[in-house]
Amino acid sequence: MREFHFSIDRGGTFTDVFAEVPEGNGGSKFKILKLLSVDPANYPDAPREGIRRVLEEVTGVPHPRNTPLDTSRIASIRMGTTVATNALLERKGERAALAVTAGFPDLLHIANQSRPNIFDLEIRTPEKLYEDVVEVDEQVVLPLGDSPGQRNGAQAARNSTRYPPVGQLEAAVTGEVVEVRRRLDTEKLRAGLKAVLSKGIRSLAVVLKHAAIYPAHEQQVGAIAREMGFTQVSLSHEVMPMVKMVPRGFTAAADAYLTPHIRRYIADFTAGFDEGLKDVQVLFMQSDGGLSPVNQFSGHKAILSGPAGGYVGYALTTRWGGMDLGKQQVIGFDMGGTSTDVSRYAGSYEHVFETTTAGVTIQAPQLDINTVAAGGGSRLLFRNGLFAVGPESVGAHPGPVCYKKGGQLAITDANLQLGRILPQFFPKIFGPQENEPLDEEGTAAAFRQIAGEVNAFEESTGAPNRSSVDDVAMGFIAVANEAMCRPIRALTQMRGYDTAAHTLACFGGAGGQHACAIARALDMSTIFVHRYAGILSAVGIHLADVVAEVQEPAASRLSPAGPEDEILKRQARLEVQAVQKLLDQGFTRDQITTERYLNLRYHGTDVAVMTAEPPAAAAAGGDENGSSVGGPAGYATAFASAYRREFGFVLDRDIWVDDVRVRAVGRARPMPDDAAVASDEPGPLPPPATITSAYFEPGGRQPTPAYQLELLRPGHAVLGPALLIDAISTIVVEPGWRAIITGGHNVRMEAAMAAAGASTSVSVASAVECDPVRLAIFSHRFMGIAEQMGRTLQRTSVSVNIKERLDFSCALFGPDGSLVANAPHLPVHLGAMSEAVRFQVRYYSPGGPGAVEGLEEGDVLLSNHPQLAGGSHLPDITVITPVFSADGDDGGDGGSNNIGGTSGGERRRIVFFVASRGHHADIGGISPGSMPPTSKLLVEEGAAVVSFKIVRKGVFQEEGITELLLAPGKLADRIPGISGTRNLSDNLSDLKAQVRAACKYLYMSIIVCEI
DSSP states (O other), rough: OOOOEEEEOOOOOEEEEEEEEEOTTTEEEEEEEEESSTTTOOOOHHHHHHHHHHHHHHHOOOOOOOOOOOOEEEEEEEESSHHHHHHHHTTTTEEEEEETTTTTTTTTHHOOOTTTTOOOOOOOOOOOSEEEEEOOEEEEETTSSSHHHHHOOHHHTTTTTTTOOSSEEEEOTOOEEEEEEEOHHHHHHHHHHHHHHTTOEEEEEEEOOTTTTHHHHHHHHHHHHHHHHHEEEEEHHHHHHOOOOOHHHHHHHHHHHHHHHHHHHHHHHTTTGGGGGGGSEEEEEESSOOEEEGGGOOOOTTHHHHHHHHHHHHHHHHTTOOOOOOTTTTEHHHHHSEEEEEEESSSOOESSOOOOEEEEEEEEEEOOEEESSSSEEEEOOOOOOOOEEEEEEOTTTTTTTSSSSSOOBBBHHHHHTTTOOOOGGGGOOOOTTTBOOOHHHHHHHHHHHHEEEEEEHHHEEEEEEEOOHHHHHHHHHHHHHHHHHHHHHHHGGGOOOOOOGGGEEEESSTGGGTTTHHHHTOOOOOEEHHHHHHGGHHHHHOOOOOOEEEEEEEEEOOOSSSSSHHHHHHHHHHHHHHHHHHHHHTTOOOGEEEEEEEEEEETOOOOOOOEEEOOOHHHHSOOSSSSSHHHHHHHHHHHHHHHHHHHOOOOSOOEEEEEEEEEEEEEEEEOOOOOOOOSSOOSOOHHHHEEEEEETTTTEEEEEEEGGGGOOOOOOOOESSSEEEEESSSEOOOOEEEEEEEETTTTEEOOOOOOOOOOOOSSSSGGTOOOOHHHHHHHHHHHHHHHHHHHHHHHHSHHHHTTTTEEEEEEEOOOOEEEEEESSSHHHHHHHHHHHHHHHHHHHSTTSTTTTOOTTTTTEEEEEEEETOOOTTTTEEEEEEEOOOOOOOOOOOSSOOOOOEEEETOOOOOOEEEEEEEOOOOHHHHHHTOTTOOOOGGGOOOOOSSSSEEETTEEEOOOHHHHHHGGGGTTTTSSOOOOSOOOOOHHHHHHHHHHHHHHHHTTTHHTTTOO
């Protein structure tokens, strides 16, 4: 009888095994196991070794390592693995070639010209995933004036002339018409592929122009390649049928590069079992949080295989732990040794469809997991007067100072110094011989040294106070916590969600030591720590569903009548296909549910939002006018709501459907439930294992009891300060928090009372004399705002320069125009933007040209003049937004200026400026591009603006800015060839994007000082 169910997370360092095994009474129980992922001296494969050990322990039957494992009692094996991720990071995948439309051999090398690490002095482009390129002689285009106008509303006016086709017109998948100008030349293709085969390459990625909507040529190439002997052929339209040739090509290349590597690993893994494995359900975790049959598991869907298990784990175990996720939003906080993963769950998985890993853009559904380089092993440094945590990691060897192997200070050392880690509860596996406890004295000595550096610096600046060793260690903890708060704010506040409404689900080895501080900084009141938090990725794999997805591109307007009928029919057809895939795997129809999505965008924009079908209850109701909100109207309402929440506005434009997607979910086993609360009283708390001295703010060192978690019973409540210790982790219960043991022996922590002054945050008024810790905290907060401004600007812009080439910069400035913080954008912009802001301060200050008019709340400024207003060159347009103090508050430190307006009779002062500078492709002049080499006058390069209120009291001045951008054309009678902007629609769209990016984050630049 097959009774064993194994769920395994094979990580880079450790492999976690979560097994459901039979119990004597006919039921089942769970067994957990953690072992090294690589230990060739003892076993060839960690997952197989974990299965072997569990089988031996439970059955009592020996299973020798050198013989195939008996599978007669194994029902299922589920696995998540970092094999694909590591191969991509280390560039150890399969040798591959790229077949691409002739004329585009360097497509993936040039890509979109973005520079992700703009401050690097030595630019190193990521190593390509393919060795050779075959140019495929074929050509498919979209007829001018027809489909381009549908797909790109911004270009419709410019391409309104219909040109006669020179090739054959054929129907595309979307219903559009494509023009086949040149059929596939199969003879040239065979010759090119033969040359590739002669080099020993057997894996091929194929990406042809417009293949997402017209796949016929790619299908021909694939058939020929397989016939000639290629063992892996990844066709871009099959891998991810979405428009955009570059990310589609990268995804196909990644699939060709990784899939053979994964298949080899799977073959090695399965080789250690007997022939009965063919009757065992073997599934692998995908990046989207669903399981895939082993024969359908492919490289481009495996990048986040391991982290996806953790996401599913906290999402389902929080509900499993008795919490109603219909009312709860959850933030996942997975703190490991080198990095921390954060994500958000609110009743459904949140996916993204384009991510970049190791320099490779992957276009595929992936769970929205954000990583920050701050973990237990993050290195601690004091440099340039600031406390710095990471991004460097001390690694596992030599590791932190406390490992006693000659390592460097890390977050783990800070927690040890503060008494939050107790060496007596750690195994003696440290030191040169790996037989010593954690080194407390070595850690203390290292902190004494760095405290000396901090005090020497503070004395040189005239600071009145000296920092103790504990103060310095606590300062590093505070900076690390702020670094980990940044991506959480990006997932919540920056997207329009209230962070305080979320529960913090904490897992990973180091997360419990920081959970209370993270939650307090984000105004969260509840923390959930599952009893299997140390192996939650394996638990998530155990609980995950099997999924099948089908997706097609579309190009139709979403409207109450007409085209949407076809869209809904296509959804129904795709649903049948997705369901059939699960039926073929043995699921029954009642075990399958489906989710429908439309990828929607506003006409003329490039920001698509994958929008789920509205719930049945909402679809059956109506809006405030009594009309139906089901069907297309329901999708439109849901899209507008999501768009407004993330970007702060909606557009009065038609909504277009870019893609139709259906996700089928199969669940054969019911969700386990351990939420029942024990009926008996828990009894008194057991005595603490020890009472230690731990450091907390405020109050300093405090007597802190340490309880062994396994001795606590459901219903027990522990007030902070306290430590909860188990075999693999420590949970710190800070003062003002209470830890409750739930019915399932999980830990729920609640903010019992506000710990006065406990926050690591500081207000503006208290920061007149900022210390290095406060400076580092504010640096993280302000840089986070600038980074999110940049992401919003990139997403809402329409031009290639800003959206793809990333030719823009965002920054925050003080009331005098001095630079406060900037995102890692273009250095040439950042140097000049400060002068541009200073000019506007002078312009509107008393005695300046704009003094009479002044600045008021709701005003936004525009300038680009290089001679007078701090511009660089005319195409670089700067948009500057003043941030006013709250209700007459002058900022507290006297640093604000005197050019503010009034509100309710009270003087409002400017305390910040937020600004962005973006390169516009054309703003007029004597040549397209506005950078003529023969210009003698500034006006010959285009429109020059000293200062203009592009937004006045909250109203966008479209007529005024249009007049300025077209003004050079009025000189055509005096300057031959001069013109106003040749691209007005893109100019206006990008300027609106600059305004919106700033306005969305205005409030953040004030509240981060008060958090």
